[in-house]
Amino acid sequence: AQKITQTQPGMFVQEKEAVTLDCTYDTSDPSYGLFWYKQPSSGEMIFLIYQGSYDQQNATEGRYSLNFQKARKSANLVISASQLGDSAMYFCAMRASNAGNNRKLIWGLGTSLAVNP
C-alpha cells in the first residue's frame, strides 16, 4: 500500500540553527514524486520543494533542501538557518501510481515545527 509516514509530531529548533524533518514513503511504483508543503497558522498550504524518483541530485530551493535516500525510501526536509517565520506545520506528500493508475497525492500527518528566538 502506498503510504507517507512522518514520525515527528512536533519539533523545536533554535533560531538560526538547521532542522531536519523526517519523511519515509512506501510505493511499488518506480516513477514517483515527493513534495513538501508548509502550512502556517493562517491555513494556506504553501509548496516548498519537489524531488522526482529519477532525479540524480537532491533538490534545493533557497534554505530548503531535500535529503533523498532512495534505498531507504526517505525524503527528509532540511531547513537551514531557521527563522521565526518557519514556525508552521510541514507536510510530506507523494504522487505515485496505484493499481488503478490513480496518481493522486498521498499525504503524511504532518510535523509541527516551532522556532524559538
Place this chain on the structure above:
Amino acid sequence: DGGITQSPKYLFRKEGQNVTLSCEQNLNHDAMYWYRQDPGQGLRLIYYSQIVNDFQKGDIAEGYSVSREKKESFPLTVTSAQKNPTAFYLCASSISWTGGGKNIQYFGAGTRLSVL
C-alpha cells in the same frame, strides 16, 4: 497576481442546510481539487476535476457535490447528508491531473466550516 481564491474564509451551517464553498483560480490550470483537513489528520481528497464538465469522486465524496462548468471555478456543496461537516476545506489546482514531473498543486487559503 495569479492564484486561487476561496470564499468565504469562515462559514457556519445550520442543521439540514446545504452550503456552498467557492473556489476560483486564474492560473489557467486544467485540474482542480477539494480536500478536507481535520485536526491531527492529513489532507483527504473529496473530489477532483481533470477538465471542464468532468469530475471524479475522491476518497470521501459522500455528502458532498461539485460542479465544473467553467475552467476557473470549482465550487463544493456540503449537503445535509454530510453529518460531520466541521473541518477546514482546501481547494487546489494544478496544470493537469496526470502529467510527468512536478505537476505541483497550488492551494487557496481555505474555508473553515462549522456547524451551528
